[in-house]
Amino acid sequence: MRGVIMHGPGDVRVEERVDPRIQEPTDAVIKIVATCVCGSDLWPYRGADTPDQQLMGHEYVGVVEQIGAEVRTLRPGDHVVGSFVVSDNTCSICAAGYQSRCVNGIFVDGGIGTQAEYARIPYADGTLVATPGRPDEDMVPSLLAASDVLGTGWFAAVTSEAGPGRPVAVVGDGAVGLMAILAARQLGAETIIAMSRHGARQELAREFGATEIVEERGDDGVERVKELTDGLGAYSVIEAVGSQESMMQAIRSTRPGGRVGYVGVSHDVELPGAELFFGLVHLHGGPAPVRRFLPDLIQLIWDRKIDPGKVFDRTMPLAQAAEAYDAMDKRMAVKVLLQP
Amino acid sequence: MRGVIMHGPGDVRVEERVDPRIQEPTDAVIKIVATCVCGSDLWPYRGADTPDQQLMGHEYVGVVEQIGAEVRTLRPGDHVVGSFVVSDNTCSICAAGYQSRCVNGIFVDGGIGTQAEYARIPYADGTLVATPGRPDEDMVPSLLAASDVLGTGWFAAVTSEAGPGRPVAVVGDGAVGLMAILAARQLGAETIIAMSRHGARQELAREFGATEIVEERGDDGVERVKELTDGLGAYSVIEAVGSQESMMQAIRSTRPGGRVGYVGVSHDVELPGAELFFGLVHLHGGPAPVRRFLPDLIQLIWDRKIDPGKVFDRTMPLAQAAEAYDAMDKRMAVKVLLQP
Incomplete structure (x- = not known):
């Protein structure tokens, strides 16, 4: 199969790799239907992390090809969404x-x-969630967004207690920041302040x-956020960048x-x-436990109550x-969907 | 009146000061019945902070002497406990x-x-809580403990969600750490791990x-805490020291x-x-909003359901x-009560 390897900063190549196969009875092998590039993939791309020469990608919608003998909740042919951390969910x-911190997590x-044609997913029952049927x-x-950026933005909104009567500020206008805005809105927040200086992203x-x-x-x-929140700062602040500046901006924009x-x-x-x-x-965050939210997010998408897929502004073949x-x-694209 | 001034590290003196009087209509002047030395007073005493030559002390039980024209909930003669931060409570x-972060907080x-014979307390209605009567x-x-160390330990226990089924670890065996243990127990925690190497404090x-x-x-x-908590770390961890080592020990002792x-x-x-x-x-902390807990803590003490006063192992005249x-x-005393 073909898959994406990063050889060094700025050096991304699509190469041939051995097809994955079932290794443990709790594995599933899925055919990737859609995957994408994550903002976090840009850290090694920009030289801030060392690329590890392994297959890139951790966001995915797929179809189950094969299951191990102990997989109980999935059948070949099921359409599935998984999180970016494998979890036993037990x-x-x-x-x-x-x-995302499962004792058996990977x-x-x-x-x-998952920037590849196929992937072997360990602890398939605990990691993957089947959609109610074949998605349009x-x-x-939108389902692909649920795999990370929506799930991550949702976690940030939930953990910052976004909701009615509590003003929200979002630091970072990448895909996760935008999804956090969607999440805060769904959770009932009325005032949502987006910190962005990029026209298309503001829109x-x-x-x-x-x-x-x-x-x-x-x-x-920080001063502008305070002006917009009775001088107090926002109650719920979402940080979706990861730098010193953005963390301090988030902390200082938050009311006591x-x-x-x-x-x-x-x-x-x-x-x-x-x-x-x-x-x-209050400070809480880290790798989002997307699996916690996946069943609900898939249902919201299935019922066409949310349309997070709009965050993908480009689609390209793998x-x-x-x-x-x-x-x-x-920054010519917010997020690129890749079709294997 | 007499009050305590710190002139420099290790240099504490009792000196004559002008008696406080009502300045604002929301003030009360109280006669201090009991006050004490706080662990935080030791930072300047040890040279880690610069002493400001002002009256020391922020823990107090007193009797109302005078009230300003707008004070509504207190009368001269009332026995009161206050928090270490003045608050309007509105x-x-x-x-x-x-x-503790009131927009008018001091x-x-x-x-x-309050290491003095009298004190002027601004926003008396919002800061002081009267006891049900004259305390024995x-x-x-115990009432004095409520003013800071009990209220602070209680806040730490509440914010770390100490309760049934959730193991607790407490870093720091000073008065606040000890009060946090009492609080965690009251909140229903069954496993409470005290980190201490001091015999009397362990007792x-x-x-x-x-x-x-x-x-x-x-x-x-950290390893010992994990051994005692199924390898996961404690759910609720209370940090009651304030150093780099103690913060990292607390964070690392906490399960995901x-x-x-x-x-x-x-x-x-x-x-x-x-x-x-x-x-x-989750990380949350800071100057405890003791006023939030004072009414309940006073009642628990009044009903003799808790006896936090045991944390005072010495009593001395001011x-x-x-x-x-x-x-x-x-460290020859855990906490010293001072009688003006």
Whole structure:
């Protein structure tokens, strides 16, 4: 099969790899229907992380090809969405809703890889969720979004307690930030402040539910958020970048007692203890336990109550993966869907 | 009147000061019945903070002497307990339960000071809570504990969601850590791990409800906590020191999805973003909104359901404040009650 390998910063190639096959009785092999490039893939692409020469990709919609002898909830032919972390969904950490730290957890982009034609998914019952039937073609992007960016944005919105009467601010206008806006809106927030200085993304942000746009950054951005929230700061703040600047902007935009949900993969961040202490905000985040939310998100999409697939503004064949990375790196695309 | 001034590290003196009087119609002047030395007073005493030459102290039980024209809930003669931050208790931050960051908030030890014979308390209605009547002599230490260390430990236990079925670990065996143990027990936690290597404090910890003692620190301490919690780490972890080592010990002792409640005043702490991110723990803390809990805590004490006053192992006249500081600095006393 063909799959995407990153050889070094800026060097993405589609290469031939051995087809995956069942290895454990709890495995499934799926044929990838749609996959995509994640903002987190850009960290190694830009040289901030070291590429590991393994198959890239951790977002996927697929069709089950084969199942191991112990797989109970899936049959070949099922259309499935999975999360970016394999989980058994039975351990006590999973039971508490933290499948992204399952005691048997494996990051999909740490040796599995879904920017490919096929993938072997361990703990298939605990990782994959079947859709109610064969999805319409136009629904596939939304289901693909559920696999990571929607699930991640949703987690950030839930953990920051976005809801009625509680103003929300979102730091980061990438796909996850935009999905967090959609999530906050669904959860009932009325005031949603998108921090963005990019015209097309501002438009998408408004489409997903943003009611205010703040273009300023740093202290000025914080001041603008305070002006829009009775001088207090937002109650729910979502951080969807992962840099020192964005984390501090998020923390400082939060009112005392408010909540920061941070989901941007943290790079070179050091949080000053005294400022956190006197800020008196809640801080929670990390790799989103997407599996917790997948059944509900799939249903919302299936019922056409949400349309997160709009976050994909380009579609390309897998063979053009290099072009997809380049477009996202240059911010010419919010998110590129790849068709194997 | 006489009050305690810190002139420099290790230099505490009792000096004459002008008696406070009503300045604003929302003020009350109280006669201090009991006050004490706080672990946080030891930071400047040890030279880690700069003493500000103002009256020390922020914990207090008193009797109302005078009230301003707009004070509604108190009368001269009322016995009162107050928190260490003045709060109006009406702003939206107070309404959300974060009185320690009231928009009109003032730290009591930033210019008021209760290691003295009298104190002027601004926003008296929002800051002070009257006891149901004149407390018995033996109840005063417990009421004094409510003013800070009990309220702070309680906040840490609540915010870390201590309760039935959720193992608790407490980092720090000072008065706040000990009060957090009492709080966790009251909130229904069955497994409470006290991290302490000090015999007398271990004994007090067990008396307040600790079921396990861990003497190891750092990585070894974390390993011991994991051994005692099915390899997962505690769900609720309370940090009651404020150092880099204690914060990291707390964070690393917490299972994914678990909660760190940190109340040790943060000194030279820098939290590594990536470790926080992948740790997937909740982090919340800061100056405890003691006022939120005061009415309930006073009632629990009044009904003799809890006896937090046991945390005071020494009582001295205010005139011996220097000796009190010295005893706490050398860990010869857990907490010293001062009688003006």
